[in-house]
Amino acid sequence: MPTSTRRARERANTRARIIEAALHILENDGVTALTIRRIADAVEYSAPVVYQHFANKDALVLELVAHGHRLMMAELRQAAEEPDIDRRFLLLASESVRFAGEHPHLYQVMNDNTVDAEERLRAAAPMIGLLRELLTTWSDAHDVVLADFDEACDIVWGTLSGIASLGRIDTVGNERAQQLARKATRTLLRGWQADSPVNA
Amino acid sequence: MPTSTRRARERANTRARIIEAALHILENDGVTALTIRRIADAVEYSAPVVYQHFANKDALVLELVAHGHRLMMAELRQAAEEPDIDRRFLLLASESVRFAGEHPHLYQVMNDNTVDAEERLRAAAPMIGLLRELLTTWSDAHDVVLADFDEACDIVWGTLSGIASLGRIDTVGNERAQQLARKATRTLLRGWQADSPVNA
DNA sequence: CGCGGCCATCTAACGTTGTTAGGATGACTG
DNA sequence: CAGTCATCCTAACAACGTTAGATGGCCGCG
Numbered sequence: 001m002p003t004s005t006r007r008a009r010e011r012a013n014t015r016a017r018i019i020e021a022a023l024h025i026l027e028n029d030g031v032t033a034l035t036i037r038r039i040a041d042a043v044e045y046s047a048p049v050v051y052q053h054f055a056n057k058d059a060l061v062l063e064l065v066a067h068g069h070r071l072m073m074a075e076l077r078q079a080a081e082e083p084d085i086d087r088r089f090l091l092l093a094s095e096s097v098r099f100a101g102e103h104p105h106l107y108q109v110m111n112d113n114t115v116d117a118e119e120r121l122r123a124a125a126p127m128i129g130l131l132r133e134l135l136t137t138w139s140d141a142h143d144v145v146l147a148d149f150d151e152a153c154d155i156v157w158g159t160l161s162g163i164a165s166l167g168r169i170d171t172v173g174n175e176r177a178q179q180l181a182r183k184a185t186r187t188l189l190r191g192w193q194a195d196s197p198v199n200a
Numbered sequence: 201m202p203t204s205t206r207r208a209r210e211r212a213n214t215r216a217r218i219i220e221a222a223l224h225i226l227e228n229d230g231v232t233a234l235t236i237r238r239i240a241d242a243v244e245y246s247a248p249v250v251y252q253h254f255a256n257k258d259a260l261v262l263e264l265v266a267h268g269h270r271l272m273m274a275e276l277r278q279a280a281e282e283p284d285i286d287r288r289f290l291l292l293a294s295e296s297v298r299f300a301g302e303h304p305h306l307y308q309v310m311n312d313n314t315v316d317a318e319e320r321l322r323a324a325a326p327m328i329g330l331l332r333e334l335l336t337t338w339s340d341a342h343d344v345v346l347a348d349f350d351e352a353c354d355i356v357w358g359t360l361s362g363i364a365s366l367g368r369i370d371t372v373g374n375e376r377a378q379q380l381a382r383k384a385t386r387t388l389l390r391g392w393q394a395d396s397p398v399n400a
Numbered sequence: 401c402g403c404g405g406c407c408a409t410c411t412a413a414c415g416t417t418g419t420t421a422g423g424a425t426g427a428c429t430g
Numbered sequence: 431c432a433g434t435c436a437t438c439c440t441a442a443c444a445a446c447g448t449t450a451g452a453t454g455g456c457c458g459c460g
Contacts (some may be wrong), residue, residue: 007436014369020207036418046439048420057418117369129366148383154372155363155384162362171317172354183348189386191391207407236447246410248449257447 007125015053017043018138019063023106026064030105036059057061061109062119069123070094072099073130081129086189093185094178096127100164101174102197108168131156138189144196152192159184217243219263232307234261235250239364260288262319269323270308272299273330282328285341289334293360293385294378296327300364308368311360312360331356338389341371344396352392359384364389 020061021042026034036057040047054060079095083087100107109115110123139146146152160181167177221242226234236257240247254260281293282288300307309315310323332353339346346352360381367377 028357035416037416047418048440049438050421052437076361077222108313110314111365113365114370117371121371130224135270151380151383154366155359155380157386158363158380159355159359159384160362161365162360163358165311165365166354166358167314169317171321176239177358180355183351184359184388187355187395188392189391191387191389194390194394195387197317235445239447247447251410251448252408380418 011053013111014043014045014049018050018060019067022060023067024062026045026105026109027103031108042050060117062115062123064106065110065115065120066123067097068103068106069126071103071106072096072110073126076130085134085138089138089185089189090182092130092134095133096160096179097164097167097178098174101177105166107164111165128153128157129165131160137192142193142196146192147195156185156188209254214243214245214249218250218253218260219267220242222260223264223267226305226309227303239301258315262315262323264306265310265315265320266323268303268306269326271303271306272296272310273326275299276330285334288384289338290382292330292334295346296360297364297367297378298374300345300368301377302366307364311365322363327355328353331360340391342393342396344393346353347395356385356388359388 022034022039025038025042033172036050037047039060043049054063075100076092078096079091080088082091084125110120133150135146135149135153135156138144139149163177163181163184166172166180167174171177172180177185204211206392218239222234222239225238225242236250237247239260240250243249247269250260276292276295279291280288282291310320324391332349335349335353335356338344339349363381363384366372366380367374371377372380
């Protein structure tokens with residue numbers, strides 16, 4: 001049945017075009033401009049067509065959130081290749097904040113509360129995984145024993161999120177926020193190092 | 201002219217009632233339920249009356265943000281009386297996160313991006329001032345020299361905001377978020393202590 | 401006391417939002 | 431060639447923020 005596969009391919013294609021258009025509108029004109037009718041216009045369809053591909057607007061936005069995290073991980077991949085673990089940690093901290101500044105509206109929907117918390121957490125899983133890996137190799141490299149690994153991981157995660165939010169638009173300015181992220185992680189790591197039983 | 205003063209008093213009174221009603225709706229039913237018509241219903245007026253007291257919805261929400269910060273400072277005042285600076289620092293960190301968990305919707309509008317960044321920063325000024333005071337007395341008490349005081353202050357501020365956002369609803373659970381806030385500030389302070397030239 | 405004006409308030413409406421229902425159009429199947 | 435099915439659009443609904451115009455009652459002045 002070649003026709004049904006072609007139909008499915010077309011369906012998937014317009015679905016992808018919808019996501020792409022939504023992303024474009026979001027990044028260019030902000031979250032308030034992200035409306036079903038504008039998305040439909042951008043893909044040259046009428047509004048109800050969108051509902052053939054997504055249950056509702058939240059489902060579509062959730063897709064943008066997932067896309068945003070994939071994009072962020074992709075932009076971080078280069079920084080992740082820095083061999084020195086300390087430099088890598090700081091670099092990834094500042095680069096994740098830079099991402100927030102370069103994609104402010106996308107970062108907004110990625111971290112804001114309108115979308116379901118559980119789904120958001122799932123979408124952020126790769127980033128959290130990256131942080132876990134950073135923390136383990138860092139603590140191994142410096143013979144640091146973390147009293148509670150998960151706790152330390154959540155602290156870094158929360159800290160970077162908070163500082164990225166500061167630097168998302170203009171609260172402190174993005175390059176300063178990047179510097180804050182570097183300093184904050186450096187200080188956190190220094191603190192854990194000082195706490196480690198080896199140094200006690 | 202007693203009548204005009206009475207009128208002014210009545211105006212101020214209904215204005216206050218509007219804010220109170222809006223706050224009640226926001227805290228009970230969330231930000232999506234915070235609509236002009238529902239607020240007007242709650243004060244037994246029609247919707248346009250709200251616009252005699254506030255230029256638009258954003259102005260009203262901004263008032264809620266200011267009120268939220270005053271409320272937060274009030275709830276933190278008791279914790280601020282803890283005499284020991286280290287205990288006070290950790291206590292205020294966890295209490296600010298607890299506030300976010302006990303007033304999740306209010307905290308949402310206080311920290312989310314829909315309202316103007318500059319106005320939000322101004323509303324948060326007392327909290328930032330509190331953090332500055334904490335940092336100065338802490339560094340004085342421990343003879344710690346901070347390389348960049350403003351930077352350290354922003355780092356604490358961003359860290360607590362981020363962790364509070366984690367604990368706002370259910371991402372990690374609020375009491376765990378409080379613990380994270382304590383540990384995070386403790387670790388940050390430990391890190392700055394280790395960095396201080398006195399210890400170098 | 402009565403009358404004119406002003407202030408507060410309401411009803412009605414506009415434009416836009418997310419979302420759904422019903423019908424038309426056209427392509428594939430037998 | 432006829433029928434079925436997916437696809438798409440027009441139209442509409444409820445609710446939103448917001449504004450215009452009408453209505454009413456209270457105040458101060460003659």
